[in-house]
Amino acid sequence: MSSPLILALDIGTTSTRALLFDEQGRALPDCIAQVANQLQTTADGGATFDPNQLFENVVAAIDQVLVMAGARAAQIAAVAGDTFV
Secondary structure (H helix, E strand, C coil): CCCCEEEEEEECCCEEEEEEECCCCCEEEEEEEEEECCCEECCCCCEECCHHHHHHHHHHHHHHHHHHHHHHHHHEEEEEEEECC
16 A cells, blocks of 8 residues: 655745645655746735635646656545645
8 A cells, every 4th residue: 555645735935835735744756746926016015916816826736746646636635734824
């Protein structure tokens, strides 16, 4: 039986990443995808993201890491996420 993998999503201010980790918490170096985020600033010093673009970035990062994983994608047993919010 294959060991389970964890799909981690990291939605940060500069990029969205998707990574696979083994059951020991080690990142699989050939299964890391990163998509640049576009921070929009306002004249009064605020900062915003287009939520639709962030969603598209998450989907793109997941799609990329699943392609990288190949048949190992079937071993994904859990999903974890973190964001800047």
